[in-house]
Amino acid sequence: MAAFNEFGLTGPVIRSINNMGFEEATPIQERAIPVALSGQDLIGQAHTGTGKTAAFGIPMVEFFDVDHEQIQGVVLTPTRELAIQVAEELNKIGQFKGIRALPIYGGQDITRQIRALKNRPHIIVATPGRLMDHMRRKTVRLNQVRIVVLDEADEMLNMGFVEDIETILTEVPEERQTLLFSATMPGPIQALARRFMRNPEVIRIEGKQVTVANTEQSYIEVEERQKFDVFCRLLDIQSPDRSIVFGRTKRRVDELFDALTKRGYSAEALHGDLAQSKRDLVMRRFKEGTIEVLVATDVAARGLDISDVTHIYNFDVPQDPESYVHRIGRTGRAGKPGVAITFVTPREIYQLRVIENMTRKKIARMPVPTIKEVIEGQQRLAVDQLLQAVENGDAGNYKTLAEGLLEDNDAVTLLSAALKVLTKETDRTPVTLTEERPLRMRQDKYLSPGKRGYSRNASGKKGPARNSGHSSPRGKSRFGSRSY
């Protein structure tokens, strides 16, 4: 691996990198940074958790003129949480050079954002809808932009987003650099991306598998109605300090969160129907460790870098293989070990094969954990807690109490009682969640590379234009008409 001082970066940027504790460049950084610094367009694909943000952030900060107080860079992300996180990291990279990044996203008071824009950020990190709002209000000017980054690029170019991207790009100079990054990049999306890039260099960090090797992947076959009980057993056996469980729909996430809370687990829900203030609060509490189980939709599937998430549970099979890759990529980051367990109903086994086929990795079957294992797990936890307290050596205040107790009781009886008290009794009140319909994954896209289900016209629209409020201000799109 290369050291960061091999890229010819200037002092303040090197200092920031050192300050952040980065020592050696990851493979994607090693290959992408020189290309980005040369001014060339770039499609960068690398595994989850391998430092893609710094791979585009370092060249941006290096490249930008701190005295030119205009927006020189735009990073687009698919979720608000990711915009916040990326802006934070860019600010760290820019700290000694004085390059400022500002997150711009929906659900936040717009007048506050307008005030923040008066601080003259060099980079904005935005979700598309709110950025377009600012464009219409003329509160952001994009005519000085030199670099545009699509983070989670395949998602940003998916239907539902691509028209917004197109609109935003109409206000960015054509003489710009366009950088795309993601852990997944389906062929048709990459082809679409080239339409508004200029001779991009494609950098793929090859791995035999798409997923991260240090994450242990398994699945449990279980009937829909047994899922919740089996999930609780797993939580009791594994007792992760910080885990994420993904549900398929917002309602599902709400129900799962309610049920977990009723059983006494420390959980919170995260999905797009919650107020942004609530989303921010949940994220903050999850990061600080107050919440053990984050119950989320795919809003949390991509990009979020939360340290020490050890377990990912797919309560429902993800909608597509890309989603699976990104979801389980919330663990096993920066070389740490991770565990990913997916619940599959008998009717959905085929969907699991589709995922295995795409990731080129077999997902091991795990038997349904038994009550006996749960009890053993909980007892093990009680013993661990006790031994941890011994190791901490801070129970001195209890010695007199203990000696008194030992006068009338024998040690084994006392210790057994202590362990019994420490052992968490699980509430087994039956909980019924609303049944989900089994997933029917689109198969054509993943199983027959020659005949994929993407039938778009030049503008990326499928069928007649919808969502006319998002269309280009010029009426006719320039997207696809650029002559590269």
Next chain:
DNA sequence: AAAAAAC
């Protein structure tokens, strides 16, 4: 076919 993304 769901979620995300503006008010």
